[in-house]
Amino acid sequence: MGSSRVVFDRLQGRYAQRMEGMRSSAVRDLFAAASRPDVISLSGGMPEVSRVPAHTAADAAFRAVAHHGGQALQYGGSEGRVELRQTIVELMAETGVRVRPEDIVITAGAQQALDLLGKIFLDPGDVVIAEGPTYLGALQAFSAYGPEIRCVDMDECGMRMDLLEAELKRLGRGGAKFIYTIPNFQNPGGVTLAPERRRRLIELSREYDIPVIEDDPYGRLRFEGGHIKPLRALDDDVIYLGTFSKIFAPGLRLGWVTAPHPVLAKLLIAKQAADLCGSAFAQVTAEQYFGGSRWRKVLQGLTRTYAERRDAMLAALEQHFPPEARWTCPEGGFFLWVELPEFLDTHVLLAEAVERGVTFVPGDAFYPDRRGGNCMRLAFCYAEPERIEEGIRRLAEVLEDRLELYRAFIAAGALSVKKEEVV
Amino acid sequence: MGSSRVVFDRLQGRYAQRMEGMRSSAVRDLFAAASRPDVISLSGGMPEVSRVPAHTAADAAFRAVAHHGGQALQYGGSEGRVELRQTIVELMAETGVRVRPEDIVITAGAQQALDLLGKIFLDPGDVVIAEGPTYLGALQAFSAYGPEIRCVDMDECGMRMDLLEAELKRLGRGGAKFIYTIPNFQNPGGVTLAPERRRRLIELSREYDIPVIEDDPYGRLRFEGGHIKPLRALDDDVIYLGTFSKIFAPGLRLGWVTAPHPVLAKLLIAKQAADLCGSAFAQVTAEQYFGGSRWRKVLQGLTRTYAERRDAMLAALEQHFPPEARWTCPEGGFFLWVELPEFLDTHVLLAEAVERGVTFVPGDAFYPDRRGGNCMRLAFCYAEPERIEEGIRRLAEVLEDRLELYRAFIAAGALSVKKEEVV
Numbered sequence: 001m002g003s004s005r006v007v008f009d010r011l012q013g014r015y016a017q018r019m020e021g022m023r024s025s026a027v028r029d030l031f032a033a034a035s036r037p038d039v040i041s042l043s044g045g046m047p048e049v050s051r052v053p054a055h056t057a058a059d060a061a062f063r064a065v066a067h068h069g070g071q072a073l074q075y076g077g078s079e080g081r082v083e084l085r086q087t088i089v090e091l092m093a094e095t096g097v098r099v100r101p102e103d104i105v106i107t108a109g110a111q112q113a114l115d116l117l118g119k120i121f122l123d124p125g126d127v128v129i130a131e132g133p134t135y136l137g138a139l140q141a142f143s144a145y146g147p148e149i150r151c152v153d154m155d156e157c158g159m160r161m162d163l164l165e166a167e168l169k170r171l172g173r174g175g176a177k178f179i180y181t182i183p184n185f186q187n188p189g190g191v192t193l194a195p196e197r198r199r200r201l202i203e204l205s206r207e208y209d210i211p212v213i214e215d216d217p218y219g220r221l222r223f224e225g226g227h228i229k230p231l232r233a234l235d236d237d238v239i240y241l242g243t244f245s246k247i248f249a250p251g252l253r254l255g256w257v258t259a260p261h262p263v264l265a266k267l268l269i270a271k272q273a274a275d276l277c278g279s280a281f282a283q284v285t286a287e288q289y290f291g292g293s294r295w296r297k298v299l300q301g302l303t304r305t306y307a308e309r310r311d312a313m314l315a316a317l318e319q320h321f322p323p324e325a326r327w328t329c330p331e332g333g334f335f336l337w338v339e340l341p342e343f344l345d346t347h348v349l350l351a352e353a354v355e356r357g358v359t360f361v362p363g364d365a366f367y368p369d370r371r372g373g374n375c376m377r378l379a380f381c382y383a384e385p386e387r388i389e390e391g392i393r394r395l396a397e398v399l400e401d402r403l404e405l406y407r408a409f410i411a412a413g414a415l416s417v418k419k420e421e422v423v
Numbered sequence: 424m425g426s427s428r429v430v431f432d433r434l435q436g437r438y439a440q441r442m443e444g445m446r447s448s449a450v451r452d453l454f455a456a457a458s459r460p461d462v463i464s465l466s467g468g469m470p471e472v473s474r475v476p477a478h479t480a481a482d483a484a485f486r487a488v489a490h491h492g493g494q495a496l497q498y499g500g501s502e503g504r505v506e507l508r509q510t511i512v513e514l515m516a517e518t519g520v521r522v523r524p525e526d527i528v529i530t531a532g533a534q535q536a537l538d539l540l541g542k543i544f545l546d547p548g549d550v551v552i553a554e555g556p557t558y559l560g561a562l563q564a565f566s567a568y569g570p571e572i573r574c575v576d577m578d579e580c581g582m583r584m585d586l587l588e589a590e591l592k593r594l595g596r597g598g599a600k601f602i603y604t605i606p607n608f609q610n611p612g613g614v615t616l617a618p619e620r621r622r623r624l625i626e627l628s629r630e631y632d633i634p635v636i637e638d639d640p641y642g643r644l645r646f647e648g649g650h651i652k653p654l655r656a657l658d659d660d661v662i663y664l665g666t667f668s669k670i671f672a673p674g675l676r677l678g679w680v681t682a683p684h685p686v687l688a689k690l691l692i693a694k695q696a697a698d699l700c701g702s703a704f705a706q707v708t709a710e711q712y713f714g715g716s717r718w719r720k721v722l723q724g725l726t727r728t729y730a731e732r733r734d735a736m737l738a739a740l741e742q743h744f745p746p747e748a749r750w751t752c753p754e755g756g757f758f759l760w761v762e763l764p765e766f767l768d769t770h771v772l773l774a775e776a777v778e779r780g781v782t783f784v785p786g787d788a789f790y791p792d793r794r795g796g797n798c799m800r801l802a803f804c805y806a807e808p809e810r811i812e813e814g815i816r817r818l819a820e821v822l823e824d825r826l827e828l829y830r831a832f833i834a835a836g837a838l839s840v841k842k843e844e845v846v
Contacts, residue, residue, distance in 0.1 A: 009685035010660065011634065014600065016546050016568065022692050049496040057496060058488035061704070065481035073472040073480060073672035108531060108676075108698040115697045119567060123439050140696040144542060145439065177437065211434065237433065249496035251703040253531075262432035269445050273563040274538045274697065275531040280674040281484070282702055 021143045036357075040391035043359040045187065045334045046382045049249050051302050053294070057249065060288035064281060072284040076277050078268050080106025080256070084283045087290045088242065088256050095219060096229040097240070103258045105267055106278050110217055110243040110255035113267075114141035116274065117178075117213060117239065117257075120266040122147045127176040129167060131159045133337070133366030133375070135187045135215065138180055147177065149368040156328065158183060158193030161200045168208040178211045178239070183231060184219040185333025188366050188377035192331055195228055202235045213239045217246050218333035220299065223307035225331045232258065239263060244286055246334075247299055252282040306334065312385035313378065316392035322403050327378075334381035337363075339374065344402060346376045352398045358391040444566045459780075463814035466782040468610065468757045469805045472672050474725050476717070480672065483711035487704060495707040499700050501691050503529025503679070507706045510713045511665065511679050518642060519652040520663070526681045528690055529701050533640055533666040533678035536690075537564035539697065540601075540636060540662065540680075543689040545570045550599040552590060554582045556760070556789030556798070558610045558638065561603055570600065572791040579751065581606060581616030584623045591631040601634045601662070606654060607642040608756025611789045611800035615754055618651055625658045636662045640669050641756035643722065646730035648754045655681065662686060667709055669757075670722055675705040729757065735808035736801060739815035745826050750801075757804035760786075762797065767825060769799045775821045781814040 064072045071081075079085075085101035092099055107113040114137065122128070124146030130138065132151025142149060152164045159181060168175070181201070183193035193201070205212045214231045232240040243255035257267065271277075289295055310330060317327055317338075327338040340346070346362040353359065363375025380388060487495045494504075502508075508524035515522055530536040537560065545551070547569030553561065555574025565572060575587045582604060591598070604624070606616035616624070628635045637654045655663040666678035680690065694700075712718055733753060740750055740761075750761045763769065769785040776782060786798025803811060 010683065011685065014597070015543055015689060016549075018546075019543055019689055019692070022696060024692050024695065044498070046498055050493060052492070052496060054489050054492040057492060058485045061484035061488050061708070062481045065484050066477050069475070069477040069480060070473055071674075073475060073674040075467070075469055075668075075673045108702075111699045112697060120438055120442055123441075126439075137696075137699060140692075144693065144696050174437070245498075249704070250498045251494070251496040253698060253700075253702040253704075260433065262434065266438055266442055269442070269447050270567070272447065273445065273560075273567050274535060275676060276534045276560060277676075279531075279676040279702060279705055281672070281676075281708070282704060285484070285704070 018144055018146060021146060022140065038357050039354065040358045040383055040387050040394070042378045042380070042383065042388070042391050042395075043361050044382060045379050047246055047250060048302060048305055048382065049251070051305055052249055052298055056292070056294050056298075057285075057289060060292075061285045063288045064284035068284045072281045074280060076280040076283070078105075078271050078277045079264075080104070080278050081280060081283045081287070083287045084254075085256075087287060091247075091290075092242070092258070095227065096233045097258075099232075099258050103261070103264070104256050105259075105264050105271065106283060107255045107257055107271070108253045108275065108278055109245055109250065110215060110241040110257075111137050111141065112271075112274070113241045113255055113257040114138050114215070115144070116267050116270045118142045118145045118147075119270045119274075120263070121177045127171060128178060128180060129164070129176050129210070130180040131182065131186060131189065133188050133363060133372055133377075134180065135182060136361075136365045138215070139366070139368055142180075143368070150176075151367060151369070151371070154186065154189050154191055156191055158186065158191050158197055159201070161197050161204065164201070165204055168204055168210070171208075174209045176210050178213050179205060180213045180215065181231070182215045182217075184216055184228070185221065185330050185335070187218070187333070188335050188337050188361070188363075190328040190330035190333065190336040192228065198228070198231055198234060202231060202238075205235070211237060211239060213241065215241045217241075217243045220247055221303050221306055221334075222332040223303065223310060236260070248286060248289060248295065252286060253279070254282050254286055303332075306332075306381055309380040309383070309385055309388055310336070312388045313380040313392060316389045320393050320396035322396070322399055324403060325399070335377050335379050338376045338378060340376070340399070341403075341406065342374050343406070344374045344399075346373060349376070349398055349402065352401075353395055356394045356398060358394045360395065441567055441569060444569060445563065461780050462777065463781045463806055463810050463817070465801045465803070465806065465811070465814050465818075466784050467805060468802050470669055470673060471725060471728055471805065472674070474728055475672055475721055479715070479717050479721075480708075480712060483715075484708045486711045487707035491707045495704045497703060499703040499706070501528075501695050501700045502687075503527070503701050504703060504706045504710070506710050507677075508679075510710060514670075514713075515665070515681070518650070519656045520681075522655075522681050526684070526687070527679050528682075528687050528694065529706060530678045530680055530694070531676045531698065531701055532668055532673065533638060533664040533680075534560050534564065535694075535697070536664045536678055536680040537561050537638070538567070539690050539693045541565045541568045541570075542693045542697075543686070544600045550594060551601060551603060552587070552599050552633070553603040554605065554609060554612065556611050556786060556795050556800075557603065558605060559784075559788045561638070562789070562791055565603075566791070573599075574790060574792070574794075577609065577612050577614055579614055581609065581614050581620055582624070584620050584627065587624070588627055591627055591633070594631075597632045599633050601636050602628060603636045603638065604654070605638045605640075607639055607651070608644065608753050608758070610641070610756070611758050611760050611784070611786075613751040613753035613756065613759040615651065621651070621654055621657060625654060625661070628658070634660065634662060636664065638664045640664075640666045643670055644726050644729055644757075645755040646726065646733060659683070671709060671712060671718065675709060676702065677705050677709055726755075729755075729804055732803040732806070732808055732811055733759070735811045736803040736815060739812045743816050743819035745819070745822055747826060748822065758800050758802050761799045761801060763799070763822070764826075764829065765797050766829065767797050767822075769796060772799070772821055772825065775824075776818055779817045779821060781817045783818065
């Protein structure tokens with residue numbers, strides 16, 4: 001909370017056990033630093049909402065209330081408005097998925113869907129499988145329900161199916177509650193699950209009787225290469241999460257989930273308990289916005305913007321980053337992933353980076369088990385290309401300072417470098 | 424979900440244990456029936472949003488995006504916008520409570536605050552104390568975390584402090600996680616906690632070291648009698664929940680919680696996991712709306728409207744309801760509570776009432792333990808006075824049919840009537 005005074009907690013020891021496993025998001029905690037105008041943010045996954053024409057959006061909001069106030073201002077059904085669910089049906093059809101409005105529940109961003117899925121599926125000790133690294137908001141949402149989250153490594157084609165199969169074999173049939181995956185432009189990895197691996201993932205899910213949760217916030221933000229159909233297009237049992245945060249605006253907090261009806265029925269009960277129903281005001285506004293045709297141009301413009309920024313980041317990394325660093329080359333989305341020599345601790349680097357006016361997210365935030373300490377997630381979605389170039393340059397300076405010492409060790413003939421000697 | 428086909432649940436037995444304790448809301452399930460135009464709804468607590476001038480609200484929404492789009496459309500801090508928290512500071516000051524913006528977290532309606540408080544405080548088996556009957560949304564929210572909810576009876580002055588004290592004595596110091604209360608125009612009881620009982624409640628809370636959660640959605644909708652200061656005005660440690668749903672519009676899903684900072688810190692972690700942050704779009708719209716002065720007139724008009732409807736309901740009850748029925752006379756809010764002879768089952772009555780075109784909520788929905796089966800909650804907030812009169816008349820007919828049999832038993836000299844003989 002605003003003040004950083006240490007406050008005596010009269011209720012210490014009176015909170016639920018689950019709070020011991022729940023931590024504040026590293027990204028959220030960076031917001032304060034990132035809002036200083038001299039600091040270049042390569043940390044948060046904030047869309048470039050300035051590219052959404054304010055008048056078009058404002059007009060949608062005005063019409064929502066002026067023409068549909070009786071509904072926009074009122075409570076609504078917990079499953080969300082059928083009109084917006086119809087819009088979602090059409091949006092999903094464009095990505096190759098056929099669903100009906102009754103297969104959809106609207107949520108407060110995809111984040112709420114993650115929380116509700118955790119709530120309906122997870123008892124303490126249950127196993128969840130996810131990519132490693134994975135979306136930290138999913139780690140936060142699930143961890144409230146005390147599962148053991150097992151991470152499967154990725155390569156440039158996404159989650160490795162050989163490793164997934166080995167894990168499933170260890171766990172046995174039905175041995176995990178679900179497999180959580182972000183197939184497109186993964187957050188934070190930046191890689192995309194190849195088509196043949198998508199088919200294999202579905203096969204394994206069936207063979208081991210473990211449901212798949214497909215989280216697809218970035219699927220429509222592809223810069224190059226052909227569209228790859230979602231997992232949900234391969235199997236109706238896949239639980240699919242979508243969001244309006246990246247194709248319209250996160251400020252509306254609108255997402256959705258499609259799932260088999262028995263799962264949706266449980267989800268609705270959990271949603272009633274969580275917030276009664278979603279915002280009809282936001283839903284009608286989105287209906288108005290997607291009722292026009294301008295959104296397609298806006299989305300194309302947004303995608304172009306992000307592509308330019310990715311290009312700027314890749315070029316700057318190539319130019320400034322040391323040869324010891326490796327990074328992914330995403331074909332879309334918001335993020336890329338940098339791996340540094342093992343002895344580097346990106347938390348230490350972050351403190352120095354903030355002093356030089358640039359932020360990123362340390363890699364261990366994206367693992368349930370503190371792995372990834374030598375990695376970082378870089379967001380190219382939010383800063384202008386020149387700022388990205390400057391940010392990467394500043395970051396490279398921080399790295400260079402650290403690496404000099406390392407190289408000196410090597411030059412002096414040290415066979416191996418222990419972390420504690422350098423950091 | 425829309426279709427009522429029975430669907431085979433492939434995942435039967437794979438859900439979290441907590442789902443066994445979670446049920447769909449009886450009120451929500453009535454929505455379908457209540458939306459038939461021939462049915463008079465005395466069930467849902469829906470505000471009369473048609474009294475909120477559509478143009479004023481639409482204008483607020485337009486300005487939110489047109490002038491503040493960069494913020495309204497973007498992600499925001501999990502605690503909510505400081506501008507809206509400042510508005511809340513001023514609203515609360517008018518009710519006699521002094522807080523600062525940093526004492527407030529914005530939530531998705533007060534319902535989300537209930538869910539988050541359950542999440543941070545409750546382990547399975549923990550004890551929660553509430554009024555009996557109590558708000559069914561609170562029962563839903565808390566029950567997701569497996570507590571034992573103990574109900575304390577009310578009389579016309581609210582929760583009975585002698586019974587509360589006896590319960591606290593049984594439980595011992597720190598023996599419950601919190602006391603949940605709706606002091607003003609209680610939902611569903613319609614009664615208001617008297618000032619001297621408020622002081623006593625705070626004394627008991629301190630003596631037994633058990634925090635108080637004060638839920639105050641209706642406090643500003645008083646028809647008669649003087650304003651009574653909230654519990655939060657008597658003790659800074661009280662966790663206070665407010666909402667914009669009744670003073671502006673539920674469609675925005677905006678509520679708030681004020682609490683000691685250590686509680687807010689936990690709450691924020693839970694909120695990040697639940698939905699990252701609230702809707703900035705809705706928040707800026709509310710700031711615009713409350714930035715003007717028109718809302719005061721609108722709120723006065725709304726309160727007058729509800730007062731007229733309460734009067735209509737009380738008059739109709741007096742005129743049509745049988746002498747065996749008793750009901751409360753609320754000084755504000757949305758609801759009153761009817762008690763019928765013990766052998767009547769209001770679930771059975773509801774089925775007949777829906778056939779005659781009127782809905783209410785059976786009383787047992789408001790107890791954790793299936794008590795209240797001979798009671799009903801009537802909402803006077805939503806239907807026009809003539810419709811209320813007609814609804815009560817229809818309901819009285821249903822009652823009369825049931826009671827005739829009862830009276831015949833009595834006339835025949837039956838000393839006692841067993842439920843199974845009549846219903």
